[in-house]
Amino acid sequence: MNELTQSGGASASPASGGHDIEVSIVMPCLNEEKSLGPCVTQALDAFARAGLRGEVIVADNGSTDRSAEIARGLGARVVPVERKGYGSALMGGILAARGSYIVMGDADQSYDFSQVPQFVAKLREGFDLVMGNRFTGGIEPGAMPPLHRYLGNPVLTAVGRLFFKSPCSDFHCGLRGFRRDAVLRLGLRTTGMEFASEMIVKATLFHLRIAEVPTTLRPDARGTPSHLRTWRDGWRHLRFLLLYSPRWLFLYPGFALMILGTIAGISLLPGPRTIHGVTFDVHTLLFSAVLILLGFQSVNFAVFTKVFAITEGLAPEDQRMNRLFRYITLEVGLIIGVLLVAAGLAAWIFVLGTWRMHHLGALDPQVTLRIVIPGAVLLAIGFETVLSSFFLSVLGMARK
Numbered sequence: 001m002n003e004l005t006q007s008g009g010a011s012a013s014p015a016s017g018g019h020d021i022e023v024s025i026v027m028p029c030l031n032e033e034k035s036l037g038p039c040v041t042q043a044l045d046a047f048a049r050a051g052l053r054g055e056v057i058v059a060d061n062g063s064t065d066r067s068a069e070i071a072r073g074l075g076a077r078v079v080p081v082e083r084k085g086y087g088s089a090l091m092g093g094i095l096a097a098r099g100s101y102i103v104m105g106d107a108d109q110s111y112d113f114s115q116v117p118q119f120v121a122k123l124r125e126g127f128d129l130v131m132g133n134r135f136t137g138g139i140e141p142g143a144m145p146p147l148h149r150y151l152g153n154p155v156l157t158a159v160g161r162l163f164f165k166s167p168c169s170d171f172h173c174g175l176r177g178f179r180r181d182a183v184l185r186l187g188l189r190t191t192g193m194e195f196a197s198e199m200i201v202k203a204t205l206f207h208l209r210i211a212e213v214p215t216t217l218r219p220d221a222r223g224t225p226s227h228l229r230t231w232r233d234g235w236r237h238l239r240f241l242l243l244y245s246p247r248w249l250f251l252y253p254g255f256a257l258m259i260l261g262t263i264a265g266i267s268l269l270p271g272p273r274t275i276h277g278v279t280f281d282v283h284t285l286l287f288s289a290v291l292i293l294l295g296f297q298s299v300n301f302a303v304f305t306k307v308f309a310i311t312e313g314l315a316p317e318d319q320r321m322n323r324l325f326r327y328i329t330l331e332v333g334l335i336i337g338v339l340l341v342a343a344g345l346a347a348w349i350f351v352l353g354t355w356r357m358h359h360l361g362a363l364d365p366q367v368t369l370r371i372v373i374p375g376a377v378l379l380a381i382g383f384e385t386v387l388s389s390f391f392l393s394v395l396g397m398a399r400k
Helices: 033-050 067-073 086-096 113-124 146-164 180-185 195-205 230-243 246-268 282-311 319-327 330-357 365-399
Strands: 023-029 054-060 077-080 101-104 129-133 176-179 210-214 273-275 278-280
Touching: 023 033, 023 067, 023 086, 023 113, 033 054, 033 067, 033 113, 054 067, 054 086, 067 077, 077 086, 086 101, 086 180, 086 195, 101 113, 101 180, 113 129, 113 176, 113 210, 129 195, 146 195, 146 230, 146 246, 176 180, 176 195, 180 195, 195 210, 195 230, 230 246, 246 282, 246 365, 282 319, 282 365, 330 365
Parallel strands: 023 054, 023 101, 054 077, 129 210
Antiparallel strands: 101 176, 129 176, 273 278
């Protein structure tokens, strides 16, 4: 179970002798010469006051100003990262870090690096990921646009907590600490701003121990436009959350469509129904059949995505799915699929027999379509079940 605690402050014990680095502070940087220097100085001062053995890494993502020169002059280590993007810069810095613990934070003076010892104290307690929380620590006037403060961050955080049962209350806080080895095992892959969400989502899915500390957010002092693009980056965060949750993207909507289509279809099989003066007949029955087919395909995609994610190491093993697959094997799927296909063909054969009895003449569609449409649904679902069973078996071979 993930754990979530809050701490207003902690003191790190003085470092012991030797030259081993315990903490690496990683700052992604792109043309931030006006704000970078105070950030590096504040981080180094935090090391000195707390007695921490640490280093400051500036992950330079292609700056064309004096950012790299300033960082080196103050004693930071500059790591050039050619691949563009917030996530790329951070991952470059993380890979280059020599500390067991890493604290990442923006180089725009919006975060207080004197709080680093609080993060280290939580990491020393055994937590794998320590998140800052700007909403409990305080957001100074002008530090966060109202759209981000009252809509973007709360909504995306709520979606993340709902989809993944994450304990984090501020998904997009840029000041966070973590164990280097634990985060590297997560295999983070995104290159943009959604890197922040990916870290939390995977940490939750892989059951890392997560804590929270209040963090103060101040107006940035970089003197240049923010690298954050509200709608573009907001969509990238939401897109990642959806893609990483096949239950909410495929499974639940698929089941909803199937249930709605089945209820409507069953109610129309005996004959037309009139509700508040509106008559529903075979045309509605046809749309109900489409809902069932779309829902079944969506559920299939949920299963495919889940198995693929586990196979590729993007998600942890799901014991419920493993138990399910002990009983639903390729052979079981083939048997179910063939039976459904046979039922669909039987319905069609019955209608063909009726047509023949009418000497291949005109039939009453109000009657025949109530047999043909369910038969088509059974035939399609049966055929898809056969194909899906084979495809899942191929994915299963990769897992084995």
